[in-house]
Amino acid sequence: xxxxxxxxxxxxxxxxxxxxxxxxxxxxxxxxxxxxxxxxxxxxxxxxxxxxxxxxxxxxxxxxxxxxxxxxxxxxxxxxxxxxxxxxxxxxxxxxxxxxxxxxxxxxxxxxxxxxxxxxxxxxxxxxxxxxxxxxxxxxxxxxxxxxxxxxxxxxxxxxxxxxxxxxxxxxxxxxxxxxxxxxxxxxxxxxxxxx
Amino acid sequence: xxxxxxxxxxxxxxxxxxxxxxxxxxxxxxxxxxxxxxxxxxxxxxxxxxxxxxxxxxxxxxxxxxxxxxxxxxxxxxxxxxxxxxxxxxxxxxxxxxxxxxxxxxxxxxxxxxxxxxxxxxxxxxxxxxxxxxxxxxxxxxxxxxxxxxxxxxxxxxxxxxxxxxxxxxxxxxxxxxxxxxxxxxxxxxxxxxxx
Numbered sequence: 001x002x003x004x005x006x007x008x009x010x011x012x013x014x015x016x017x018x019x020x021x022x023x024x025x026x027x028x029x030x031x032x033x034x035x036x037x038x039x040x041x042x043x044x045x046x047x048x049x050x051x052x053x054x055x056x057x058x059x060x061x062x063x064x065x066x067x068x069x070x071x072x073x074x075x076x077x078x079x080x081x082x083x084x085x086x087x088x089x090x091x092x093x094x095x096x097x098x099x100x101x102x103x104x105x106x107x108x109x110x111x112x113x114x115x116x117x118x119x120x121x122x123x124x125x126x127x128x129x130x131x132x133x134x135x136x137x138x139x140x141x142x143x144x145x146x147x148x149x150x151x152x153x154x155x156x157x158x159x160x161x162x163x164x165x166x167x168x169x170x171x172x173x174x175x176x177x178x179x180x181x182x183x184x185x186x187x188x189x190x191x192x193x194x195x196x
Numbered sequence: 197x198x199x200x201x202x203x204x205x206x207x208x209x210x211x212x213x214x215x216x217x218x219x220x221x222x223x224x225x226x227x228x229x230x231x232x233x234x235x236x237x238x239x240x241x242x243x244x245x246x247x248x249x250x251x252x253x254x255x256x257x258x259x260x261x262x263x264x265x266x267x268x269x270x271x272x273x274x275x276x277x278x279x280x281x282x283x284x285x286x287x288x289x290x291x292x293x294x295x296x297x298x299x300x301x302x303x304x305x306x307x308x309x310x311x312x313x314x315x316x317x318x319x320x321x322x323x324x325x326x327x328x329x330x331x332x333x334x335x336x337x338x339x340x341x342x343x344x345x346x347x348x349x350x351x352x353x354x355x356x357x358x359x360x361x362x363x364x365x366x367x368x369x370x371x372x373x374x375x376x377x378x379x380x381x382x383x384x385x386x387x388x389x390x391x392x
Contacts, residue, residue: 069344
């Protein structure tokens with residue numbers, strides 16, 4: 001699978017629905033910054049190549065649905081793209097039975113920054129891309145953009161890894177949360193999941 | 197209004213609906229690259245702060261609707277942002293009775309480029325931002341992102357100007373279409389409008 005994720009695909013609309021059913025068991029939901037999300041026992045992920053309003057609105061009774069679209073990268077340079085492509089693996093690996101869904105919202109101050117200012121904070125100051133690279137291929141990752149969909153979060157990042165890489169994953173999220181970039185996060189929820 | 201547009205606002209979902217009614221008269225629809233859009237006599241613009249599926253689906257009988265979301269800038273540096281903010285004016289000026297809606301789709305090759313490669317083509321090679329700056333404040337502009345909404349175009353750019361600036365506007369679009377960036381455009385339609 002190496003390199004596959006480096007090729008830009010048409011955006012995929014992804015709905016993460018927490019409720020009574022779904023292949024992933026929700027182990028815990030922890031508020032990191034700001035308001036949490038309600039607990040539900042299972043999570044279902046629906047991927048559609050184009051917007052389907054009916055599918056979007058679907059929601060388990062008593063649960064919640066968060067939506068995001070995969071897209072082109074916004075900050076990654078060619079050399080970083082090549083480094084990532086050489087190492088990263090795709091979602092759905094048989095032994096990747098642990099997952100995390102981390103919805104994040106950034107402050108208006110972040111969105112008021114110019115592109116060069118956001119890039120400088122994200123990478124030159126916070127080493128976001130470099131840190132993530134250090135955990136490849138163990139931690140697979142897919143980013144979804146939600147801000148232009150009128151969603152409560154700006155980003156939904158989905159991670160998959162094997163149980164033996166759980167400590168590495170904790171280190172990864174801890175390092176990112178200590179970075180200057182994270183001072184621009186005003187809502188974050190950490191949802192951990194597992195499957196047999 | 198100078199500077200107002202430099203402040204990042206929450207994304208606005210905008211629907212451009214061509215059909216039998218609306219405040220703008222459609223003067224002509226010209227295919228520039230690829231397939232055109234059907235002619236309709238009037239255009240209505242609907243702005244909603246969050247996604248409203250019902251509003252999104254609304255469409256005049258026999259017409260078409262294109263949707264896009266305003267968002268943060270993706271390529272503009274701080275110095276460019278400041279230069280634009282010092283000069284640009286908002287939409288809705290009383291004397292801006294001419295408008296253009298230009299939907300554009302870019303090739304997979306464009307979307308496969310890394311951020312630094314896209315920036316280099318857009319500005320260092322094509323001077324997209326610098327060219328636009330040269331037509332301020334006469335030509336007001338708002339960019340809408342459509343790619344992550346599953347739309348047929350990637351961008352919808354809306355321009356407004358006074359009749360006496362019509363020649364300047366033709367020069368602006370001609371210069372952009374001759375730039376290296378435009379070799380990545382595989383569908384473009386040019387819709388011209390006017391109001392009393």
